[in-house]
Amino acid sequence: MEQTESAPNPTAPVLKGIAAGPGGAVAPVARMAAPPSLPEREPEVTDTVEEQSAAREALFSVAADLEGRAAELDGEAAAVLNAQALMARDPELRRQVEEDVQNGSAAAWAVRDACGRYQDLLLAAGGYLAERAADLGDIRDRAVAVLLGLPMPGLPDPGHPHVLVAEDLAPADTVRLDTSQVLAIVTRLGGPTSHTVILARSLGLPAVVGCAGADTLTDGTTVAVDGDAGTVEVDPAPGTAERVRRRAEHRRAVLSAASGPGRTSDGVAVSLLLNAGEGDPDEAAAHDSEGIGLLRTEFLFLDRAEPPTIAEQTEVYTRLFRAFTGRTVTVRTLDAGSDKPLAFAETGPEDNPALGVRGFRTARVHPTLLSDQLTAIAAAAREPDHQARVRVMAPMVSTPAEAEEFAALARTAGLGTTAEIGVMVEVPAAALLADRLLNHVDFVSIGTNDLAQYTMAADRTLGALPDLLDPWQPALLSLIDKVGDAGRRADRSVGVCGEAAADPLLALVLVGLGVTSLSTAPPALSAVRFALAHHSKAECRGLAELALAADSPERSREIVRRAAHPEVTDL
Known part of the structure; x- marks a missing residue:
């Protein structure tokens, strides 16, 4: 009897990880x-x-290689590699390596041990810092390879299209993936907001991370990867394999035809925007988007001994506004602290950096960093040779008083008439009092990654708790609903710029909750655009109510999937 395309293989193990x-x-x-x-x-x-010099040069060589690769990239990829290069140049890491050599260790051993101790510190700190431990492990491996004259750790090249399987995937490798050969990514380690996830989305690759059992997969074994469900089926039945292949081909064909502004089927506008950082503004502007919903400005500050001048910042913002003439550019002010410490902006030791002096709170300790940045943004916004819609927002705002303070600072800098002023909603306190925040600002933007972490009291980098960090958690959706309702009543825009915006089904729910703009990596925009075009605003609200009523993220996702239009769920 011929097997149907949906017939499962009862003997095929299915590994589960994070979608x-x-x-x-x-x-x-x-x-x-x-x-x-x-x-x-x-x-x-x-x-x-001589041994200390060799170790030092190996670390500098790794940093230079990362910086060279970053120079050929833009957006998320460039920002991630430059941040990793900063770690390789960290003077404290170098000091520890040289101290180990002084105590008798050979250079390669000193690099291994110093990086290991540094990794332990990052993991113990938790939060964003723990997320960087894998990046440091990659620096260690590359520096050791340089010192021993061994081949640099890198990607396999089997000579045919394949699913890349790894313990973890370093940023330097992820950005070099040939998407004509690498069809999907599976890693044993990694959390829902790891660099592997961010970069996989930016490349448009199916990916499953934090996948228990990935270490058992051997070269040449055929697997079916479902990046929506977070599953890896080993030796799938012929019907399953054919179904996945046809679905992938259908998805590519449908999404290649989706273009233009975001609209529901009944014509309600939903702005589809980009998350952006370091890179060529003209290349970013070439994407089919309505502008930038999140411009990460940290790249201007990270690789420096002194903060950038007002003139330097003004030049960067001006170029960006020119590239996006006629479209929106939302500038997030400096989100320093936690995983992005600045040499010139010490905030003191913190047992839990994710709950410490970061984002807007940095202005309490270093007020001129923010005032100078706002002055530069205002100067660029006044330039006559662009028509961009400029918006500026502060990260990690927790109270109405902080929203009022930021708005006053922005207006003092000259942004009251040239830009819209907003804040990010990333902590439950801000979501619960969103109506009061909106008394002071023109818009809010929800950072779902952090809001999930703080709502569920679960480290966003910890792969052991993916269910708690799932953006479909009804508790998280309830907070977003509260913010959306506040936006409707105040007639203010409400955006989402977390990873949740990249999920087409969840995007429908977010719009039903009152979200008016979605910002994500470029490859995700087409699928979100397609999903919106097949649902009315009322249908989005109906899906949102189904998701809110569910008692688990799995149930929430499944109910919405069943109720959504087949054209979308078949993607």
Whole structure:
């Protein structure tokens, strides 16, 4: 009897992980090579100065390589690699390596041990800092390879399209993926907001991270990856494999035809915007979007001993506004602290940086950083040779008083008439009092990654708790509903610029909750645009009510999937 396309293979194991990149693929596995191993016997150090110099040069070589790759990229990819290069140049890491050499360790061993201690500190700190431990492990492996004269850790090249499987995937490798050969990504480690997830979305690749059992997958084994469900089926039945392939082809064909402004089927506008950072503004402007919903400005501040001048900042913002003439540009002010410490903006030791002096709170300690940035944005907004709709918002605002304070600072800097002023809603306190925040600002933008973390009291980098960090959590959706309702009553726009905006089904729910703009990585825009075009505003509200009434994220997602139009759920 011929097998139907949906017939399961009862003997095929299905591995479960975190849905990280939408879409599906079927292909044989190709595993990442193991990192370089140190010889069993450590050589005796005869020249401490020479050994320290070798270790230092190895770290600088890794940093230079990362910076060189970043220079060829833009957006998220460039920002991630430049941040990793900063870690390789960290003077404290270098000091620890040199101290180990001074105590008798050979250069490669000193790099391994110093990076290991640094990783332990990051993991113990939790929050965003823990997320950087994998990046530091990649720096360690690359520096050790340089010191031992071994091949640089890198990607497999089996000579055919494949599913890339790894323990974890470093940013330097992720940005080099050839999407004509790598059809999907599966990693054993990684959390829902890890760099692997962010970059996989930016490349448009199906991905499953934090996948228990990924280490059992061997080269050449055929797997079916479902980046929407977060599953990896091993040796899938022929019908399953064919169904996944046809679905992927259908998705590519449908989404390639979706273009233009975001609209529901009854014509209600929903702005579809980009998350952006370092990179060429003209390249960012070439994407089919209505502008930028989140401009991360940290790239201007990170790789410096002193803060950028007002003139330097003004030049960058002016160029960006020119590139997006006729469209929206939403500038998030400096989100320093936590995983983005600045050499010139110390905030003191913190046991839990994610709950400490970060975002707008940094202005309490270093007020001129914010006032100078607002002055630069205002100067760029006044330039006559652009017609961009400029908006500025502060991150990590928790109270109406903070919203009022930021709005006053922005107006004092000259932004009252040249830009709209808003704040981000990333903590439950801000969501609960959104109506009062909106008494002081023109708009709010919801950062769902942080709002999920703080709502569920779950470290957003911890892969062991993916269900709590799921953006379909009804508690999180209830807070978003409260913000959306406040926006409707105040006639103010409400945006979402977290990873939740990239999920087409969840985007429908968000619009039903009152969200008026969605900002995400470029590859996600077409699917969201397509989903909106097949649902009316009233239908979006109906889906939102179904999601709110569910008692779990899995149930919420499943109910909405069943109720949504088949044209969308079949993607």
